[in-house]
Amino acid sequence: MTTTGKPRVFSGIQPSGELHIGNWLGAVRTWATQVAEQNEELIFCIVDAHAITTEYDPAELRARIDGMARDLIACGLDPAKCTLFVQSDVREHTELAGYLANVTPLGDLHRMTQFKEKSAGKEHVLVGLFTYPVLMAADILLYKATVVPVGDDQLQHLELARETVRRFNYRFGEIFPEPQPRVSQASRILGLDGQGKMSKSKGNTIALFEEHEAFWNKLRGAFTDPQRMRRSDPGRPEICNIYTMHKALSSPEQVTLTHEECTTAKRGCVDCKKILMESFDRELVPLRLKRAELDAQPELVKQALGDGAEKARRIATETMREVRAAMGLGGK
Ligand code: AMP
Numbered sequence: 001m002t003t004t005g006k007p008r009v010f011s012g013i014q015p016s017g018e019l020h021i022g023n024w025l026g027a028v029r030t031w032a033t034q035v036a037e038q039n040e041e042l043i044f045c046i047v048d049a050h051a052i053t054t055e056y057d058p059a060e061l062r063a064r065i066d067g068m069a070r071d072l073i074a075c076g077l078d079p080a081k082c083t084l085f086v087q088s089d090v091r092e093h094t095e096l097a098g099y100l101a102n103v104t105p106l107g108d109l110h111r112m113t114q115f116k117e118k119s120a121g122k123e124h125v126l127v128g129l130f131t132y133p134v135l136m137a138a139d140i141l142l143y144k145a146t147v148v149p150v151g152d153d154q155l156q157h158l159e160l161a162r163e164t165v166r167r168f169n170y171r172f173g174e175i176f177p178e179p180q181p182r183v184s185q186a187s188r189i190l191g192l193d194g195q196g197k198m199s200k201s202k203g204n205t206i207a208l209f210e211e212h213e214a215f216w217n218k219l220r221g222a223f224t225d226p227q228r229m230r231r232s233d234p235g236r237p238e239i240c241n242i243y244t245m246h247k248a249l250s251s252p253e254q255v256t257l258t259h260e261e262c263t264t265a266k267r268g269c270v271d272c273k274k275i276l277m278e279s280f281d282r283e284l285v286p287l288r289l290k291r292a293e294l295d296a297q298p299e300l301v302k303q304a305l306g307d308g309a310e311k312a313r314r315i316a317t318e319t320m321r322e323v324r325a326a327m328g329l330g331g332k
């Protein structure tokens with residue numbers, strides 16, 4: 001239990017260079033709601049050590065971390081109301097990952113679909129990519145988080161983290177609680193090309209802070225129901241990405257109407273997207289203003305990340321003291 005008596009929530013996001021509408025709808029937007037509600041103790045981490053598992057440019061990574069911090073604060077992760085920090089600023093993450101590697105069977109990591117996808121057909125695969133889920137388990141366990149809000153692509157990693165808790169506790173005593181996943185309603189936003197999930201690495205995204213015109217041009221071209229060849233063909237909302245986004249963003253009345261007008265071919269896809277664009281604008285206009293303000297205050301963001309790391313470190317230090325003692329490590 002936390003000192004505040006509130007459940008502790010932890011989640012992480014990679015500094016991939018751009019927050020897109022997929023990870024916003026699937027994750028960050030719900031985190032912001034939780035921050036506004038203040039019913040839980042919330043810890044959010046920019047997981048830079050997870051972003052070095054494939055070739056990258058150090059200067060670029062640095063810039064992406066700062067950019068992601070601004071994006072997240074602009075989206076409502078107010079550093080005064082949650083703990084927002086950069087993973088590598090708290091060394092205990094990699095320390096715990098090193099120890100947890102010794103309760104993690106090789107076979108479990110071989111089964112991870114994300115590893116299989118990212119390593120498929122590649123000759124040059126790094127150990128860090130393979131052990132990625134161990135570091136992710138360490139992130140969560142370090143804070144003894146009980147709730148982990150993520151998109152559905154991370155559920156397998158979370159199951160491994162739960163398994164790690166069971167194995168660790170069985171061998172060394174009850175130190176960690178089992179973290180539960182919390183999946184948002186829009187847990188899987190497809191890419192603009194309709195080919196699998198929206199993801200920066202697939203180049204099928206709309207960046208959240210893209211200019212209005214560019215945003216609309218991309219949304220207008222987005223894949224919908226392939227059966228709707230002509231305007232008069234009825235559509236299938238349940239398989240349409242645009243409808244998934246309506247459900248997350250538009251009013252309940254609009255969602256019902258969208259379903260009806262799509263299935264009866266009363267509304268065409270472009271009109272449907274125009275209405276969705278209005279729903280996006282309603283939420284994004286204030287976020288864009290906030291983002292522009294933050295661009296002008298780099299010191300403020302730096303300070304916030306420094307304070308966040310300090311808050312996180314306080315918890316991490318305490319957990320590692322317990323872990324070392326339980327494992328029989330360390331002499332002093
Ligand atoms: P990442 O940007 O991959 O670090 O993911 C950050 C968070 O966004 C994680 O909780 C992911 O599960 C979630 N996420 C990423 N891409 C999508 C998507 N296309 N749809 C829904 N959620 C997503």
Ligand code: TRP
Pocket residue numbers: 010011012013014047050135136139140148149150154157
């Ligand atoms: N692997 C997650 C992703 O790519 C990011 C992440 C790292 C994470 N550590 C975490 C998410 C801990 C939740 C909890 O989306």
